[in-house]
Amino acid sequence: MRVYLAGAAGAVGRRLVPLLLADGHEVTGTTRRPERAEELRALGVDPALVDVYDAEALRDTVAAARPEVVIHQLTDLPQAFDPATFQAALERNTRLRHEGTPNLVAAALAAGARRLVAQSISFVYAPGPTPHGEEDPLEDGVAGGVRELERLVLEAPLEGVILRYGLLYGPGTWNEAPAGESTVHVDAAAHAALLALARGAPGVYNVADDGGSAANAKARRELGFDPGFRLPGR
Numbered sequence: 612m613r614v615y616l617a618g619a620a621g622a623v624g625r626r627l628v629p630l631l632l633a634d635g636h637e638v639t640g641t642t643r644r645p646e647r648a649e650e651l652r653a654l655g656v657d658p659a660l661v662d663v664y665d666a667e668a669l670r671d672t673v674a675a676a677r678p679e680v681v682i683h684q685l686t687d688l689p690q691a692f693d694p695a696t697f698q699a700a701l702e703r704n705t706r707l708r709h710e711g712t713p714n715l716v717a718a719a720l721a722a723g724a725r726r727l728v729a730q731s732i733s734f735v736y737a738p739g740p741t742p743h744g745e746e747d748p749l750e751d752g753v754a755g756g757v758r759e760l761e762r763l764v765l766e767a768p769l770e771g772v773i774l775r776y777g778l779l780y781g782p783g784t785w786n787e788a789p790a791g792e793s794t795v796h797v798d799a800a801a802h803a804a805l806l807a808l809a810r811g812a813p814g815v816y817n818v819a820d821d822g823g824s825a826a827n828a829k830a831r832r833e834l835g836f837d838p839g840f841r842l843p844g845r
Contacts, residue, residue: 612808615676615724616640617663617715618684619656620647622783623730623776626801626842627684628654634805639676641685663711666718673718680808681719683729683764685711692785705756712760716767726770728807730800731757733775733817733825734793741792742826745775745815761815770813774830776800777819792824793817795838802840803830810834 614631618624619640631638632655640656641663642648648658659672663685673681687703689696712729719727735754736743749758764771777795780786784797795818803818816830820838830836 612680613637613676613678614639614808615659615673615678615681615719615722616656616684617682618686618730619651619658620644621684621686622779622797623801623804624684625783626797627682627804628656629842630801630805632656636808639672639678641672663707663714666714669714670718670721673715673722673724676722678719678722678724680726680728681715681722681724682804682808683712683715683727683760684804685715686730690783708756708760712763716763720767720769724769726772726808726813727764727767728772728774728804729760729764730804731761731773731775731815733777733819734791736825741824743817743824744826745817745829765813765815772807772811772813773815774800774803774807774818775815775825776803777817777823777825789820793819794823795819796841798842799836799838799840801842803834803836806834806836 614636620642638656640651641659648660651658661668661672687707735750737748737750761773777793778791779797781797811833817825819825819827
């Protein structure tokens with residue numbers, strides 16, 4: 612299957628690339644940094660050096676890839692947590708959801724992709740009984756960018772799949788161990804994206820550890836999600 616992975620050099624993208632390649636998929640992966648592009652090429656990915664805010668360039672790279680599935684793993688967060696810059700990072704990430712997502716959706720449609728799998732989060736549900744199911748409302752205010760990203764994907768005329776990740780932990784993330792009410796290991800998050808290429812009806816799935824504030828029963832049942840999945844030897 613031809614796959615266009617937006618955010619291939621990010622925390623989830625780096626763990627997803629070997630899974631996609633091992634499964635036999637042809638992968639085009641995006642990055643904004645030339646040195647990361649060469650790293651992706653060395654792994655067997657066709658790199659696309661592009662900024663999601665450049666709608667025309669993005670459309671061209673997606674069209675050239677001719678993907679059956681587009682995966683949205685884009686974020687705009689630093690590699691290490693810094694309290695001094697955290698608020699600015701959140702604002703950049705919200706902007707990406709609002710302004711970058713419509714560009715990627717439009718490019719996927721123009722290229723004839725049949726499915727779009729997008730990263731969201733499962734730790735912004737409104738207060739209420741837990742564990743939260745996917746039908747529970749999101750918290751007002753703080754979830755504005757999340758809500759817009761999900762709306763854009765789910766209302767597009769293709770198979771939109773939203774993966775609401777718990778707070779990531781593991782290699783390349785801000786946390787070595789679970790820290791929060793809804794968490795997920797980065798390898799399990801990446802594996803869920805691989806599973807969502809061909810499994811599950813369009814819609815929203817909580818992708819989180821067992822026993823947290825977000826219920827993962829739907830993802831387990833329909834995607835085959837396993838929160839215990841880890842990349843071997845990594």
